[in-house]
Amino acid sequence: MEKQAVTIYDVAREAGVSMATVSRVVNGNTNVRSETKEKVESVIEQLNYRPNAVARGLASRRSTTVGIVIPDVTNVYFSELSRGIDDVARMYNYQIILANSEEKNAAEVVESLLSKQVDGILYMGNIIDDRLRDQLEKSNVPVVLSGSVDVENQNPSVNIDYISAVQEITDKLIVSGHKKISFVSGPLDQTINTEFKLKGYKNALKNTGIKFDESLIFAGEYEYQSGYQLGDEIRQSGATASVVVDDEMAAGVLNFMTDNGVKIPEDFEVVTVNNSHITLLTRPQLSSVIQPIYDIGAVSMRMLTKLMNNEELETPEILLAHGYVKRESTKN
Amino acid sequence: MEKQAVTIYDVAREAGVSMATVSRVVNGNTNVRSETKEKVESVIEQLNYRPNAVARGLASRRSTTVGIVIPDVTNVYFSELSRGIDDVARMYNYQIILANSEEKNAAEVVESLLSKQVDGILYMGNIIDDRLRDQLEKSNVPVVLSGSVDVENQNPSVNIDYISAVQEITDKLIVSGHKKISFVSGPLDQTINTEFKLKGYKNALKNTGIKFDESLIFAGEYEYQSGYQLGDEIRQSGATASVVVDDEMAAGVLNFMTDNGVKIPEDFEVVTVNNSHITLLTRPQLSSVIQPIYDIGAVSMRMLTKLMNNEELETPEILLAHGYVKRESTKN
């Protein structure tokens, strides 16, 4: 049971000083004579002393831990985001508690993060209901949304301008002559779909005088299989192109088409928006909006460190630049 | 700064009992009269009391937290593993601290997990050097290897029988008439490659009297790009088939071939071993060893819970059953 072999007291005794002094050198307090500091450090080394982060957290009321809420680690978009987060967290010496929320039990997950006394929360995911919002609010810990939006946005966030991004790629398809462009969405209870990506799609239509057609909207899960299954409906809808909100779904749509003899991009065009490395795997390769996914994660974590440090944020809602890369699934 | 709004004392006072009693109901101790229990519970509800896990951890010397060491969340193999781990961890009410090791700074990462007083460690990754082994050993916290091997294996682990699995698929290629079969490996300083997968490959050759040819062994990183780059060398080696140890690499090899006019499986066959959903994305789809990835994660976490509970393990080294699925990248 004696996990904690050596404590701060052991070091103090061995070094012939008080624990307060040991605490000072461990925490880089300058008010220590360099001789005693060296002495203490050598004892620390020799005893292989490792400060107990739990005790430290209790005493200092800071856990140097942040909670990451992620809908699904298995989805490349989120896992790449988390890489950016992780790297910056490490840089600032924060530990990470990662919790899969599956968009459902987010509240429960956040609850347990809070009980762990996390110093901040990085939230990915697009379903933020009132209960969750309330919970976050009264928790008093800073929250940053990473690659995720909330219409009622009280919280700082880092994203790209989804509306413009989707609008631009839809435009390209329109310019290529398409009249019936399907929009392949994730769950329609997520505002990132309804209020942002779909809106971009609608904007493009409106600007070019194409009438919005509800029957060209398809909703599924952010998974390959889901896109593949939707493929048949999409084809039967008479659409000649698809704007897809997730790379894995897009791969599904694309593969369904080619598997069924529909030539891409000659007979059907597909664009996606995440530009994860999935886009390179398919044949033909997927044209995509370019998102700085890693950076979104990194920047959001950096914001969180500032918040946890009680620094002011110049801009609470950051939109990073996006782009477009034409590959083989579109003509332009 | 007053993160912790309400403490166990507040509840005790409000409910007119001692904090010990509150502690009992919170921890499900049965020795509490049901009336007082209800009273306490209602106060807890009313005050929105949430136990401080840090304080609890300090007092009980159990953090109900496990550390997960993962080489790269971005790799589907590992992220699917972590799903299995996560689900079981949640089932047993353990929190998870996830740390990207990148196979390099594993020791450093483990160090910080230990300082967080994790109750156990689930280790993924295949480079375990002496320092790390030493560190784990003297830490006294239970460790389970998940989808990872260690030749000097002191630690419990959950895997499939990589030797047999690779041997079997290599056999299939040999039966199909191939004489020059390339082996596309991850880093050769990882024993999972040298001592297991490569060994399976060699076994198959030996059993059928084919001479081992060093020039047919290719090593890269577990990434799509790496496989794609290796593609050219593989083609020039005169090999007519590839056994690849990672799905993303396999996708790279396959795409390189088709991109360069090599017909698969007619002119070249490719088999991979992880059967992640990547295998479905490529065209042709990848034949693969079937690994119960999710289960490997789940079972290893289950083992860890037993260990943390001081239960005995019947079998410290579990090998889950594997299989094979023929898709389109092979003839058999």
Add this chain to the structure above:
DNA sequence: CTGTTAGCGCGTTCAA
């Protein structure tokens, strides 16, 4: 069945 009392390991005043 319930309350009292020690700590858990460390940060942090406040004196010296």
Add this chain to the structure above:
DNA sequence: TTGAACGCGCTAACAG
């Protein structure tokens, strides 16, 4: 520049 003493919020004997 250092040390003594208190407390962070909770668990765990030990009494009663």
